[in-house]
Amino acid sequence: MEKRTIAVIFGGCSPEYPVSLESSHSVIVNMDREKYDLVLLGITKGGEWFRYYGGAEALEDDSWRAGRCVPALISPDREVHGVVEFEGGEVRTTRIDAAFPVMHGKNGEDGTIQGLCEMAGIPIIGCGALSSALCMDKDRAHRLVSLAGVDVPAAIVLSSMPEAADIESRVAAIGYPVFVKPVRAGSSFGITKVSSPAALMDAVRFAFQFDRDVIIEEAIPGFEVGCAVMGNRELTIGRVDEIEIYGDIFDYVEKYTLKTAKIHMPARVSAETEARIQSAAAKIYRALDCRVMARVDMFLTPDGRVVFNEVNTIPGFTPHSRFPNMMKGIGLDFPALLDALVGYTFGE
Numbered sequence: 001m002e003k004r005t006i007a008v009i010f011g012g013c014s015p016e017y018p019v020s021l022e023s024s025h026s027v028i029v030n031m032d033r034e035k036y037d038l039v040l041l042g043i044t045k046g047g048e049w050f051r052y053y054g055g056a057e058a059l060e061d062d063s064w065r066a067g068r069c070v071p072a073l074i075s076p077d078r079e080v081h082g083v084v085e086f087e088g089g090e091v092r093t094t095r096i097d098a099a100f101p102v103m104h105g106k107n108g109e110d111g112t113i114q115g116l117c118e119m120a121g122i123p124i125i126g127c128g129a130l131s132s133a134l135c136m137d138k139d140r141a142h143r144l145v146s147l148a149g150v151d152v153p154a155a156i157v158l159s160s161m162p163e164a165a166d167i168e169s170r171v172a173a174i175g176y177p178v179f180v181k182p183v184r185a186g187s188s189f190g191i192t193k194v195s196s197p198a199a200l201m202d203a204v205r206f207a208f209q210f211d212r213d214v215i216i217e218e219a220i221p222g223f224e225v226g227c228a229v230m231g232n233r234e235l236t237i238g239r240v241d242e243i244e245i246y247g248d249i250f251d252y253v254e255k256y257t258l259k260t261a262k263i264h265m266p267a268r269v270s271a272e273t274e275a276r277i278q279s280a281a282a283k284i285y286r287a288l289d290c291r292v293m294a295r296v297d298m299f300l301t302p303d304g305r306v307v308f309n310e311v312n313t314i315p316g317f318t319p320h321s322r323f324p325n326m327m328k329g330i331g332l333d334f335p336a337l338l339d340a341l342v343g344y345t346f347g348e
Contacts, residue, residue, distance in 0.1 A: 004097040011043040016104035021059040023317035024102040028056040030334040078121040100125040110136040127313040131289040135311040148287035153217040177219040182211035222301040227281035228326035239329030242267035
């Protein structure tokens with residue numbers, strides 16, 4: 001089989017820049033070089049684009065900019081179908097078969113870079129622009145999933161700072177505790193659990209630091225479960241995992257260090273319950289127009305209800321990330337998982 005040229009895009013203007021480097025390192029070292037030629041595109045925290053010619057190890061300590069880096073970008077021109085580099089007064093192009101954005105959160109997982117690739121006619125290893133934007137938007141994602149018949153938390157959405165009395169009365173109708181979140185943010189940035197009116201306004205102000213809209217959701221009793229999904233028409237469903245936390249929030253630090261939290265894979269649930277969670281994950285995946293891959297996060301309540309939380313369209317690919325471990329549970333090791341993702345990108 002002829003080698004495919006894949007652009008792995010890492011970094012980006014996002015608080016999740018360090019996680020992107022870690023995930024991208026894992027992707028780069030696990031992609032079979034007998035099958036793929038890799039073009040590494042690094043985006044700095046400030047938004048500068050470079051083609052990086054060094055080794056993957058420099059991503060681990062964020063020293064990649066000290067290596068050979070040539071200013072570069074993805075051309076929107078469909079004839080180019082790839083990367084344009086600018087060096088020494090010369091311009092050169094490299095045709096690519098697909099782009100693999102391994103970028104978490106804003107400016108990576110929200111449909112922006114996916115839209116650029118779609119304009120350029122370049123296949124994306126992952127969800128497209130529409131799905132990525134929908135899944136990043138907690139309010140709109142919940143509305144669509146509810147229409148598909150899956151339970152969602154009761155919620156209030158704010159587009160500006162409210163008067164204290166007004167918002168307190170609206171939240172009282174939901175009932176405490178609640179979670180106050182930016183509508184569009186990843187890795188639990190800007191999230192606060194609020195147990196009384198006294199802390200509500202500060203939590204709303206904090207969330208507004210991360211996005212122009214804020215959502216206030218009822219706290220769902222029980223625990224969080226996740227399910228890895230791959231595919232387009234036909235889906236490959238991974239095992240279900242379970243998050244055991246010892247605080248109020250599975251926050252950024254816990255997600256990427258697991259200092260006190262534990263991930264149980266498979267989840268400590270019955271086979272029948274796991275099947276119901278997997279079925280709900282597939283329904284959510286289709287409702288939000290996902291393709292190639294996504295991790296669907298839900299809550300399992302004490303009375304057995306499955307309640308939607310969110311979808312990660314570019315799940316973590318670090319050594320301890322949930323998505324690859326859930327797929328490992330059905331027999332796909334890391335290189336085989338990457339092969340499957342490329343195959344789904346090309347409809348294989």
